[in-house]
Each structure stands twice: as structure tokens, then as C-alpha cells.
Amino acid sequence: MRFERRERAPAVLVVLAPVVAVVVALILAGGLIALSGAPVFEAYGRIAIGAFGSKLAITETLTRATPLILTGLAAAVAFRAQVWNIGAEGQLYAGALAVAWFGAANPLGLPPGLLIPALMAAGAVAGMILLVVPVALRLRFGVDEVVTTLLGNFIVLLFVSLAVEGFLKDPMAFGWPQSVPIVPEASLPRIVDRSRLHLGLVIAAGLAVAVFFINRVTVFGMQSRAAGLNPAAARFAGVPISGTLIRVACLSGGLAGLAGAVEVLGVKGFVTTDLSPGFGYSGIIVAMLAALNPLGVVAAALFVAAMFVGADGMSRTMGVPSFIADVTVSLSLLTMLVALFFTTYRVRR
Amino acid sequence: MTAEPILLLDRITKRFGAITANEDVTVSLAQGEVLALLGENGAGKTTLMNILFGHYVPDSGSVRVAGRALRLGVPRDAIDAGVGMVHQHFTLAPNLTVLENVMTGTERLSAWRSGAAAARSRLAKLAERFGLVVDPDARVSDLSVGQQQRVEILKALYNNARILILDEPTAVLTRGEAERLFDTLRGMAGQGLSIIFISHKLHEVMAGADRVIVLRGGRVSAERRTADTNQAELAELMVGRRVQRPVRAARPVGEVLIEARAADVPMPGGVPLRAVDFTLRAAEVLGIIGVSGNGQTTLAHLLSGLARPKAGQVSILGRDAAGLDARAMVGLGVGRIPEDRNTEGAVGDFPLWQNAVLERLGDPRFARRGLVRRGAARAFCADVARRFDLRGGGPETQTRRLSGGNMQKLILGRNLADAPRVLIAAQPTRGLDEGAIAAVHAALLAAAEAGTGVVLISEDLDEVIALADRAQAIVGGRLSPPVEADRLDATRLGLMMAGSWEGLADAV
Numbered sequence: 077m078r079f080e081r082r083e084r085a086p087a088v089l090v091v092l093a094p095v096v097a098v099v100v101a102l103i104l105a106g107g108l109i110a111l112s113g114a115p116v117f118e119a120y121g122r123i124a125i126g127a128f129g130s131k132l133a134i135t136e137t138l139t140r141a142t143p144l145i146l147t148g149l150a151a152a153v154a155f156r157a158q159v160w161n162i163g164a165e166g167q168l169y170a171g172a173l174a175v176a177w178f179g180a181a182n183p184l185g186l187p188p189g190l191l192i193p194a195l196m197a198a199g200a201v202a203g204m205i206l207l208v209v210p211v212a213l214r215l216r217f218g219v220d221e222v223v224t225t226l227l228g229n230f231i232v233l234l235f236v237s238l239a240v241e242g243f244l245k246d247p248m249a250f251g252w253p254q255s256v257p258i259v260p261e262a263s264l265p266r267i268v269d270r271s272r273l274h275l276g277l278v279i280a281a282g283l284a285v286a287v288f289f290i291n292r293v294t295v296f297g298m299q300s301r302a303a304g305l306n307p308a309a310a311r312f313a314g315v316p317i318s319g320t321l322i323r324v325a326c327l328s329g330g331l332a333g334l335a336g337a338v339e340v341l342g343v344k345g346f347v348t349t350d351l352s353p354g355f356g357y358s359g360i361i362v363a364m365l366a367a368l369n370p371l372g373v374v375a376a377a378l379f380v381a382a383m384f385v386g387a388d389g390m391s392r393t394m395g396v397p398s399f400i401a402d403v404t405v406s407l408s409l410l411t412m413l414v415a416l417f418f419t420t421y422r423v424r425r
Numbered sequence: 426m427t428a429e430p431i432l433l434l435d436r437i438t439k440r441f442g443a444i445t446a447n448e449d450v451t452v453s454l455a456q457g458e459v460l461a462l463l464g465e466n467g468a469g470k471t472t473l474m475n476i477l478f479g480h481y482v483p484d485s486g487s488v489r490v491a492g493r494a495l496r497l498g499v500p501r502d503a504i505d506a507g508v509g510m511v512h513q514h515f516t517l518a519p520n521l522t523v524l525e526n527v528m529t530g531t532e533r534l535s536a537w538r539s540g541a542a543a544a545r546s547r548l549a550k551l552a553e554r555f556g557l558v559v560d561p562d563a564r565v566s567d568l569s570v571g572q573q574q575r576v577e578i579l580k581a582l583y584n585n586a587r588i589l590i591l592d593e594p595t596a597v598l599t600r601g602e603a604e605r606l607f608d609t610l611r612g613m614a615g616q617g618l619s620i621i622f623i624s625h626k627l628h629e630v631m632a633g634a635d636r637v638i639v640l641r642g643g644r645v646s647a648e649r650r651t652a653d654t655n656q657a658e659l660a661e662l663m664v665g666r667r668v669q670r671p672v673r674a675a676r677p678v679g680e681v682l683i684e685a686r687a688a689d690v691p692m693p694g695g696v697p698l699r700a701v702d703f704t705l706r707a708a709e710v711l712g713i714i715g716v717s718g719n720g721q722t723t724l725a726h727l728l729s730g731l732a733r734p735k736a737g738q739v740s741i742l743g744r745d746a747a748g749l750d751a752r753a754m755v756g757l758g759v760g761r762i763p764e765d766r767n768t769e770g771a772v773g774d775f776p777l778w779q780n781a782v783l784e785r786l787g788d789p790r791f792a793r794r795g796l797v798r799r800g801a802a803r804a805f806c807a808d809v810a811r812r813f814d815l816r817g818g819g820p821e822t823q824t825r826r827l828s829g830g831n832m833q834k835l836i837l838g839r840n841l842a843d844a845p846r847v848l849i850a851a852q853p854t855r856g857l858d859e860g861a862i863a864a865v866h867a868a869l870l871a872a873a874e875a876g877t878g879v880v881l882i883s884e885d886l887d888e889v890i891a892l893a894d895r896a897q898a899i900v901g902g903r904l905s906p907p908v909e910a911d912r913l914d915a916t917r918l919g920l921m922m923a924g925s926w927e928g929l930a931d932a933v
């Protein structure tokens with residue numbers, strides 16, 4: 077048996093690959109559910125009900141998908157230019173912290189229409205800085221950004237811990253380590269009554285469309301992909317490599333920072349060290365499931381969010397640990413990598 | 426002919442989907458014979474050798490070594506039967522010594538101790554017997570390409586190879602090294618080894634082989650003894666039609682386009698240029714001849730906007746080169762063909778149309794207000810494909826799927842489509858087959874005819890003699906004085922490449 081590169085990946089396969097990957101991941105995880113003694117189909121039924129079974133379930137899934145869309149986009153734009161940003165988690169916390177810090181008071185008396193965009197920009201800039209530094213280190217000294225961005229996550233999280241235990245600690249929170257809440261007028265408006273679903277979802281979906289067009293039709297989109305795929309050819313063609321990759325870092329880090337900002341402004345209202353259940357890392361899976369396509373990121377984020385929200389509901393009624401969601405999502409990354417292989421190669425005897 | 430051939434590939438047929446790579450191919454090799462397998466890229470030479478080595482299973486046919494059939498698809502069988510392969514891209518570990526490389530794979534992992542001492546004396550005997558002198562304790566990364574190839578051959582011999590297959594052995598060698606290689610192969614054949622070498626270069630087939638089998642489109646198109654044939658006949662057999670490389674005609678030259686005076690160009694990790702002087706005028710071809718690694722890359726980078734002069738004066742189309750980057754060069758009308766088309770020339774994963782316009786995104790025809798004008802870019806790509814006979818795909822085809830010749834046509838075409846004032850052609854025919862070389866030469870001459878000044882950087886003497894109006898040799902980062910076309914011949918160019926420049930200055 078040997079593998080041959082396909083002439084070009086058939087469109088059907090490209091669309092089918094993530095679907096097949098997810099189905100295979102569900103089958104494999106089904107084995108684990110069976111091992112824990114629960115009926116597999118009922119468990120999956122419960123997950124579906126938990127994720128989509130009621131208005132509340134749907135809004136919860138969409139709320140959970142919002143930061144995943146943003147971190148997924150962050151990973152997708154970076155990976156497309158071969159900037160290996162593993163630091164979306166840290167950039168998310170940096171964005172959240174910046175928002176909580178500046179949003180704790182409104183000394184200028186800005187109206188929400190100005191205050192919210194200003195705070196979101198602050199969150200995005202915080203995320204940008206956190207990625208521009210590692211990328212600049214790579215360009216200048218050849219430091220591997222996988223290592224710097226990954227380790228940066230822990231530094232940022234410890235800094236957040238320092239802040240919420242110290243200078244940003246909310247004195248009214250009965251000693252809980254959380255930051256001073258943002259002023260009420262900074263909260264993102266709800267888009268569905270009696271739910272937590274907020275305007276962030278619309279912003280995230282809009283950004284997915286924007287990134288799609290940036291990739292597809294802009295000079296920057298073409299140059300960043302060239303710089304990632306073949307830096308020598310890009311340099312020969314006059315593409316400014318450093319400038320292009322720094323701009324990629326700004327876009328990617330900014331999107332991840334925005335994820336944190338939106339989570340604080342739309343859901344929590346303050347920062348804690350468990351603000352994110354791994355949104356930054358799950359974003360990598362989302363991006364891979366979407367094969368780095370920005371519109372696919374929205375669908376992949378919905379799948380991952382539904383697994384997490386649904387598994388919580390399932391575990392309450394059936395006693396299967398909700399870790400099954402982590403396992404399924406992680407398995408789907410592995411099966412997607414295999415599926416991607418088969419979209420570019422065909423099998424020969 | 427002796428009764429039994431030492432190697433017989435009998436009526437091999439191999440198909441990949443709709444493509445027939447080999448059809449009813451029969452190759453026999455006698456003991457002590459040097460056989461050349463001649464064919465253009467894609468003629469099926471490599472597939473055939475992969476079948477011999479068990480990497481592919483043929484659809485029909487058999488392989489026999491000394492009368493015994495090999496099991497098909499079992500690489501170990503071929504090696505055990507005494508068949509050794511020297512790949513075009515070496516398979517040596519650069520961080521190990523020669524001896525360690527040769528021994529790799531010959532010892533059992535469970536062996537108590539290494540048999541290095543015995544191996545050393547055996548290697549020394551082989552090296553002496555076949556005249557392949559190389560220091561067994563040298564690190565492979567410190568060896569020249571020619572020496573590395575000797576190590577590859579020694580490695581095959583150490584594995585008791587009686588039949589040696591060499592895939593495009595001269596692709597990476599200088600002319601001198603190539604001649605030495607063929608002397609060595611002759612000596613080895615004289616001692617009873619049997620040799621097949623794969624090539625698409627006619628002169629080395631004539632010089633190195635006793636017999637030649639020509640493959641075309643997967644079939645054996647002819648078999649000749651080299652004593653009974655000539656280069657012209659082989660070229661025709663290989664390509665299937667008469668191929669005539671075009672030759673320059675005298676032209677009146679125009680105004681000065683590029684002028685370099687005592688220019689120093691630094692090159693980190695490469696060969697810097699030192700005090701180089703040259704002039705390029707409109708409608709002429711300036712040949713820069715030299716063995717690769719003598720500063721050609723630096724010169725190409727200087728003229729492509731990737732390297733800047735540190736001292737001296739270089740003016741390109743009236744502008745100081747110190748202030749020109751790649752984008753500015755393209756904007757001025759400098760066409761650039763990079764030395765290595767796969768790394769610098771194109772992004773392999775891009776569709777053709779993106780590679781056609783990537784260096785022209787500063788041109789309002791192809792990008793406005795930060796947006797790529799996809800329609801115009803695709804049309805440009807289609808136009809280039811039509812005018813330069815680019816086959817193998819349309820604007821949406823992934824570039825890495827093109828053959829080397831077609832990729833070079835894309836690069837040539839995107840540069841020549843707008844009639845540039847200057848064209849920098851660095852090793853424009855390296856690795857191309859005969860048909861594609863003729864096409865590239867014709868395009869370069871047509872450009873010069875139309876008034877473009879062409880700088881042709883090449884290590885191929887015949888190419889420079891055929892195309893250049895004037896030539897300078899590049900040696901150790903320095904340029905010789907120019908010599909006019911009517912005084913160019915292989916002997917003089919050879920001397921110039923070796924650094925003998927006396928008596929040349931009067932030609933200026």
C-alpha cells in the first residue's frame with residue numbers, strides 16, 4: 077500500500093472530511109461511554125438535548141461558541157502563515173485583564189457606544205502585544221514561537237492570579253479571588269431575552285466573514301500565505317516578510333485578546349483565573365477541524381461548544397463524567413488530521 | 426554478446442491510473458558493460474529503476490539478476506542480489522564520518538561490538554582498487570559534492586554491489602568532476618562491474634557509455650552502441666523530433682542599462698563579490714560563466730534587489746542599486762529568473778495565477794487599494810501560459826504539479842510578458858530537458874532581439890557560447906574582463922573559469 081498525492085483535493089472530500097472525522101471521533105468516544113456502563117445512544121441523545129434541546133440550551137451553546145470562534149480564528153490566521161501561535165489562552169487572559177482593568181471605572185463618563193468599543197480595542201491590543209513579542213523574537217533571533225507562546229500562557233495566568241489576589245481584587249467579593257467588576261454601562265447588550273447570549277456572537281461571526289475576505293481577496297492575505305508557505309519565494313517576490321508576519325501576529329493576537337474581552341464584557345463582568353476552560357487551546361482544535369477556513373471555524377466552534385455544553389447536561393443525568401467532551405473533542409482533532417491526509421493523498425495498493 | 430545478461434528487466438509494464446509510466450520495456454545489461462538510460466524528464470527512467478529496486482510492483486514483466494528472478498516489490502532481494510543504487514540526492518548522514526556512513530545498515534543492532542577496524546581495512550581496499558580516494562575519518566559535511574558521490578559509490582560497493590545504478594550522477598558535478606567520474610566508472614567496468622547510469626545529457630552519454638537505451642513516453646524508442654551513433658541522432662530519438670537549439674545572430678547594441686564599477690557586495694554565509702566591473706547594454710546578452718559557488722548567487726541577488734553593494738557604484742536603469750529592493754526592481758522593469766525555481770521562483774502550494782502576479786502586487790493592474798484584482802491576474806496567467814506554451818494546467822492548478830520545464834516557462838513568461846528592459850537569468854536551464862532548454866534559449870534570444878538587456882548567469886559552456894554577445898568569468902567573487910562573442914570558444918572559457926585572465930583585457 078502506498079500513498080500518492082492527489083491532482084487536487086475534490087470539493088466533496090474537503091467538505092466531508094470534518095464530518096467523517098467528527099463521526100469517527102464520536103464512535104471512538106462511544107466505546108468509552110460504554111466502558112463507563114452507560115447506554116451509548118442514550119448518552120449521545122442527552123448530549124444533543126443538553127446542547128440544543130431548549131431555548132436556554134441553544135443560547136448557552138451559542139454563548140460558549142462565541143470565544144471559541146474568536147480563538148479559532150486566531151489560530152487559523154496564524155497557522156495559515158505558519159506562525160505557530162499556541163498562546164491564544166494567554167492572549168485571551170491578557171485581553172480579559174485589560175478590559176477588567178480599564179473597565180472597572182468610567183472616569184470620563186463615556187457612553188456605552190464609545191466605552192465598549194474602546195474596551196474591546198484595549199483587550200485586542202493586549203493580545204496583540206503578547207503575540208508580537210514572540211514573533212519579533214523569532215524574526216530577529218530565531219527563537220521558536222511554539223515554545224515562547226506556550227510558556228507565555230503560564231506567565232500570563234500567574235499574572236492574572238497576582239492581579240485578582242492583589243491590586244485588582246474585588247473587596248466586595250467575600251474574599252474570592254476575582255477582579256473588581258466592570259461598570260454596568262460597559263456590559264455587552266443581550267441579544268436574546270432571559271439568556272446569557274450577548275452581542276459578542278454577532279461580532280465574532282462578523283469577524284469570521286471579515287477574515288474570510290481578508291484571506292481571499294486582499295494583498296495582505298496573499299502575501300501572508302506566501303510568507304508562511306515559502307519565505308524564500310516571498311522574499312524574492314518583494315514581499316516584506318517581517319512586516320507581513322508582524323501584521324499576522326497583530327491579527328491573530330488581537331482576535332484572541334478580543335475573545336477574552338468579549339467574555340468579560342458579555343458574560344462574566346470580572347476576571348477570575350478560571351475564566352476560560354481552555355478556550356485558547358480548544359481554538360487550535362476548532363481551527364484544525366475547519367481546515368483553517370474562517371467560515372468553517374464558526375461551524376467547528378459550534379460543534380465543540382455543543383459537546384461541552386451537552387456533556388455537562390448528560391453527566392448530570394447519567395453519571396458519565398463530563399470529561400467525555402474533552403476526550404471527544406481531542407479525538408476529533410486526531411481523526412481530522414487523518415481525514416486531511418486522505419483529502420490530499422489517495423491510497424494505492 | 427555473452428550468453429547470459431547479468432541483469433534483465435523483461436517486458437516491464439507499469440501504469441499509474443491513466444498514465445502509463447513504462448510499457449513493454451526490456452533492458453539487458455552484460456557484465457562489464459556501461460549502459461546509459463537516456464530520456465527526457467517523465468520518460469519513465471526513474472519508474473523503471475524503482476521497479477528494479479522493488480519500490481514499485483510492475484503490472485507485468487519480470488526482473489532477473491544473473492538468471493535468477495527477483496521477487497517483485499521486495500527491495501531486500503535486489504540488494505542481496507548485488508544491485509547498488511547511487512541516488513541523485515545523496516542519502517548520506519552529514520554529521521557522520523565517511524566510514525560510519527559506509528557501515529550504516531551493515532551491522533546488526535544486537536552486535537556486541539562494532540567491527541570498525543575490519544570495516545576500515547575493507548573500505549581502504551575498495552577505495553584503492555577502484556581509485557575512489559577519500560579520507561575515511563572525514564565528516565561528510567566537510568566533503569565536496571564530488572567526494573560525497575564517491576562515498577555513495579563506495580557504500581554501494583561495500584554492500585557487495587556487482588551492478589551499480591547511478592541516477593543522474595552528473596547533475597550536481599562540475600565538468601571536471603564529471604569527467605573524473607566517468608573515468609572511474611570505466612575503470613570499474615574494466616574490473617567486471619556492470620553499470621547503468623541515467624541521464625538526459627547527450628555529451629556524457631556519448632563519452633561515458635558503451636551502449637545507450639533511449640526511453641520516450643515510457644517505451645524503448647531505440648537502442649544504439651555509442652560507437653554507431655551521434656549526439657544529433659540521440660537528441661532526435663529522445664525528443665521524437667528534430668531539436669535545434671537556437672543560436673544568436675549579431676545585433677546592434679543599444680544604450681547602457683546596468684553599469685557596475687568596483688562594486689563590493691557582501692553575502693553572509695556565501696561568496697561576496699569583490700571589485701566587480703561590468704556593463705550591460707540594451708539588446709545584448711552578457712554571459713557570466715563560472716563553476717557554481719563562485720559568487721553567482723550574490724551577483725543574481727544584487728541584480729534582483731535582494732543584496733546591496735557596500736562599496737563601489739552599481740547603477741541599474743539610471744538608479745543607484747543601493748536604494749533598490751525587489752519590489753522596486755520589478756517596478757523599474759527588471760525581469761528576474763531566480764537560480765532555484767523551486768525555492769525562490771514560486772510558492773509550490775499556490776495556484777499558478779498567484780505565482781504569476783505575486784511579485785507584481787505593487788502594480789495597479791493586479792492590486793488596487795489593498796485588494797488583489799483576481800480577474801486581471803487570472804487573465805495575465807492565462808496569457809502567459811498561451812504565449813509561452815505552458816502545459817500541464819490552468820490558472821487554478823497547484824504550481825508544484827508542473828514539471829520543471831513548465832515551471833520555468835511560467836517564471837520566464839511572467840517576466841517577459843511585459844517586455845522588460847533588463848532580464849536577469851540565473852542558471853535558467855539547470856535541470857531542464859532538451860526540449861525545454863531549446864524553448865528557454867529561444868525566449869532569451871527573442872527578448873534580446875526585442876531590445877532587452879539580458880544577463881545570463883550560467884555554468885554551461887555551450888549555453889554561453891550559443892547565446893552570449895560578451896562573456897565574463899566569475900571566479901571567487903571576482904569578474905574577469907569581458908570577451909567578445911567572436912573570440913569565445915570552449916577552451917578560452919575553460920581557462921577563464923579556471924582564473925587565467927591574462928591577455929583578455931585587450932578585448933574590451
